[in-house]
Amino acid sequence: MRLQRMKVISPLLLIAMAVILGGCDAPAQRGADTTEQATSPENKEEDMSELKPPSADSVLYFIYQRDGDGAVSYKIDGGATVSYWYGHEFDLDGKHYFTGFGAKTQGEGPDGDDGMMDPEHVAISQATFTRVEKDGKQAWSKPDTDGYVGEFGRLGRADEVDTSRKAHGYATDDGRYVLAVPTRDFMNGEEVQSFAMFLFDPDGKDALSFRQWGYVGSVRVGGDNQAACSDGHVMPCTASTGDLAFERASDGGLPALKVTPSGNTNAGPGKVRTLGPADAVTYRFDANAERYTP
Numbered sequence: 001m002r003l004q005r006m007k008v009i010s011p012l013l014l015i016a017m018a019v020i021l022g023g024c025d026a027p028a029q030r031g032a033d034t035t036e037q038a039t040s041p042e043n044k045e046e047d048m049s050e051l052k053p054p055s056a057d058s059v060l061y062f063i064y065q066r067d068g069d070g071a072v073s074y075k076i077d078g079g080a081t082v083s084y085w086y087g088h089e090f091d092l093d094g095k096h097y098f099t100g101f102g103a104k105t106q107g108e109g110p111d112g113d114d115g116m117m118d119p120e121h122v123a124i125s126q127a128t129f130t131r132v133e134k135d136g137k138q139a140w141s142k143p144d145t146d147g148y149v150g151e152f153g154r155l156g157r158a159d160e161v162d163t164s165r166k167a168h169g170y171a172t173d174d175g176r177y178v179l180a181v182p183t184r185d186f187m188n189g190e191e192v193q194s195f196a197m198f199l200f201d202p203d204g205k206d207a208l209s210f211r212q213w214g215y216v217g218s219v220r221v222g223g224d225n226q227a228a229c230s231d232g233h234v235m236p237c238t239a240s241t242g243d244l245a246f247e248r249a250s251d252g253g254l255p256a257l258k259v260t261p262s263g264n265t266n267a268g269p270g271k272v273r274t275l276g277p278a279d280a281v282t283y284r285f286d287a288n289a290e291r292y293t294p
Contacts (some may be wrong), residue, residue, distance in 0.1 A: 019137060025280055051138045054129055056084035059100030062127045063145045075077050078107030085158050087123070090169050096131040098140065099200070099213070103158040104147070113118055121151040122158045126213045128200075136190050150215025159196055159218070161182040168195070168244055173252025173255070176201045180257075183218065189228025194218045195244055197292050199254070208290055215289035219244065219283055236272045239263050247282070257283040 054062075056072045064082050068074040073083035085101040103122040117123055125147045129140040152159050165182035172178065180195040197216045201208070208214055221242030231239035242264030246255040260280040267273040283292040 053098045059127045060102055062143050063102050063125045080107030081105045086161050092171050093175055099128045101126050105156050122153045123148050123217050124150050149213040170246040190223050190225045193222040196219045238265050238272055240275055254285045
């Protein structure tokens, strides 16, 4: 993706960026799965959780090199719209990271995507910051960015993050990190619950086509047809959810994903049945497809 730095940047954004890279006093938007931690006066200066994540608008600026004047969704050259999608903090091999994900719709004209992207999808992007020490204080490094780590969504919109569920992360023995972000969608009268899966490979240990981050598919875990069943008059009302568990690989590489559902599902005309452990589905990573598949 071609990146062009904007010639004029608002003074407010320059100040915000300086604070982000130089200290921890700037207000910021946390990812949905980040947990606030209380600290006592004695150890407050030593508590690393005091360093706030970079703000959503700053994440977008670093990725797209366009100043949105504080907005978290705005148009750029070529008619595309860029938006902040999700933020996640995690630890891996002794380092603490924050990754902010963005989404970009397909553009038009010479600065667009030239039709290479599915028009139904958005391109997922990322900016990954590493916590470092600067002048005796904790700060965020200048981020590694990538304007394309995959694509997903429908109708030109990104998958909706489901804030009622938590994200899951898994550090592999070989130094990679698998992230599962809870998402929800509404299709044909049914709310569908899934996890969007991402793989972080900071040292380039695998032979996959993406750089540090890559989108590796979505895994469905449940659904609810309440909006379409009309209290059972149109069809049986069913609702289910699922627990996602990582299963360690024997070689220390990418884990399998086991989804164990609960609730009920359609079992034929006018019938439902209860879901349980026997309905569990295991997804494994297919290196050729670069996706988790059942």
